[in-house]
Amino acid sequence: MLPRTLADGYRIWRASALPETRGRLAQLAALGQAPSALIVGCCDSRVSPETIFSAGLGELFVVRNVANVIPPFRPDGKQHGTSAAIEFALHGLSVPHIVVMGHSQCGGVKAYLNASEGSRGEFIGPWMDLIEGTKEDALARNPGLTGRALEQAVEEAAIRMSIRNLRTFPEIQRRETEGMLSIHGAHLDISNGNLNILDEETGSFGPALAAAE
Amino acid sequence: MLPRTLADGYRIWRASALPETRGRLAQLAALGQAPSALIVGCCDSRVSPETIFSAGLGELFVVRNVANVIPPFRPDGKQHGTSAAIEFALHGLSVPHIVVMGHSQCGGVKAYLNASEGSRGEFIGPWMDLIEGTKEDALARNPGLTGRALEQAVEEAAIRMSIRNLRTFPEIQRRETEGMLSIHGAHLDISNGNLNILDEETGSFGPALAAAE
């Protein structure tokens, strides 16, 4: 039996949105999916990409892990879940866009910053090793940062690092060079819903929408 | 710059749903998240858990990988993204429920079933090795299955296997025994939106809601 809140939510979906989505779902099942983007997001319950981007079923292919991390290309025959998702999005779905979406108050980033203070966890510690060097990157860009400001700077540095790692995949390089794929970095402030976008020339983040909107 | 469809969707969210969510978001940022469940779902664009369960921001902690696979407990100091998410959901968030949610026409399961026919992919092949044995499990329960029916039986067997793997995590065992955590298997038919729930006694799946609903 489903937990009550999930059963209630499923019941509500069936009664409200499903009826007008029924035909679209059948179509997506018959024709297959062709999502317009791969989103690499965090597991955090406050950053659902479908919600933030008002996306219907079929629109976004979404991989979510702790702290929206992309590891470097390492085809060693071992299990790499995020790399498998990237491979599927490229070879199976030819997605034209990849968005790495981080967010404020990220628990994974906090774990990385506070790692020396206590236990690293059996899995979270090694996982967050993937963003090693981002604290130094953040402080090099803006010395003296502490607290919440440092956290955010590291969250942003981790997005830049994930994008660098993404470009170690040969197929990513090829498609980006050919203009078949574009890569985007985004950071959501969960306190107010503001989304900022990475400017790769400067490495800094600015509003997703023009000021007047 | 964001892709146009994402920018449009974000604009719509800001104009429609965000205003009435603003206070809740600020609260979630101030107090931290306390999601009611961890969902282990697939990256497929047609199975967004927040949509299926009508979930608002803050309600579901979601890890999504290809074919919603949970690997067995293997604390070897290497990177295990899904295990890190499970650890975070337990130690960081004390989630009371875990739902492993599979779905019909799963591309990962197809890749597993057709692996002998062609290339396995550098990452998808090894990743889908995690469900090795599910074809045999499906055929043992129901010999002679082929085509779409076999696919679905394997999707269901993979959910059962992920739940078995989940229980190899000592902390899962402890919390389940103490009644602090319950585990659920679910399978969504994307052609019609029907959700079926695993009955662990029989290993088979049945409707999430009673017939009358």
Added chain:
Amino acid sequence: MLPRTLADGYRIWRASALPETRGRLAQLAALGQAPSALIVGCCDSRVSPETIFSAGLGELFVVRNVANVIPPFRPDGKQHGTSAAIEFALHGLSVPHIVVMGHSQCGGVKAYLNASEGSRGEFIGPWMDLIEGTKEDALARNPGLTGRALEQAVEEAAIRMSIRNLRTFPEIQRRETEGMLSIHGAHLDISNGNLNILDEETGSFGPALAAAE
């Protein structure tokens, strides 16, 4: 050689929108189209559905004829272009929505209303016979209408008639009954861009968006 305005427009598209659409186009070519709706619209240059609905390539399957007319189901082995488009949208693409979109100052409707006054044209006359009876329908609902007001009432009656004709296709009936397909009537006022939507209960048209928007 293309006419200059078209060559210029194509050049502009290549320089502005195409680069960021390149990947999406390749994806749509590789995976096939899965448009979210069939639009039955008029050839009129002032009512491009992609413009009105801000739709990107791949989103709308569009049949356009004079006065956005749908003939009744008549499988006589002869050529019926609009019926062929409907068949393709259903059997080939499983579209979940059909929108019949008329508009103000429709030349086809004017030709129908003024037919007795002069030449009917070799093709426009017989074509507009398809909406025979709509003047009577309009006047029955609102006796005494003349001029521009009568034209608009006939444009609306013709949309209702096309929807009735659409429902003479057995496959439309089946899919609508099963909740796989929904049908919509819309009327665009080209003088100001206001879109009105048919309320099938009353037969009248009202604003597509709530007043506050």
Added chain:
Amino acid sequence: MLPRTLADGYRIWRASALPETRGRLAQLAALGQAPSALIVGCCDSRVSPETIFSAGLGELFVVRNVANVIPPFRPDGKQHGTSAAIEFALHGLSVPHIVVMGHSQCGGVKAYLNASEGSRGEFIGPWMDLIEGTKEDALARNPGLTGRALEQAVEEAAIRMSIRNLRTFPEIQRRETEGMLSIHGAHLDISNGNLNILDEETGSFGPALAAAE
């Protein structure tokens, strides 16, 4: 009620493009349309003429049917939607250009080529009979073609046939002879957005823009 994606798109158009188009729309409503070309295009969602040619409202009079087919002149008092659109474009609008625009991976052409393999459909089969002979034309020009290459050759042959059919309309002949009308064939490759133009002397297609552009 409009489907959500259409309502969203309409909302976006009203907020973004409509404000600066308002005066032009009012003018077009007051003075009537005077489009610079008639486009005969396909219903396919990936080939919107207004998008490809960056055309604003009022610029293109567009008839779209399955596979952008023009039937021969046949004034038998029956309904011929495409011929009615051509008549309207000539007598009502005096368009100076007609462009027949086909495209790659055309579902109508595929249906024609595969017709012997299965059901023809009640309407698509008879409709595609209009391009009978194009396979032979394509193979006569280039014997031994198969697969995707044959498809494209037939798409091109069908454009040539539609232009021949267009010239069976006496009014077309008259206007073309008088230099009041010019006729163009175009083929869009949807995988990359390349538009090729028919050279009527050779019957073959080449790039719409000179190489340097």
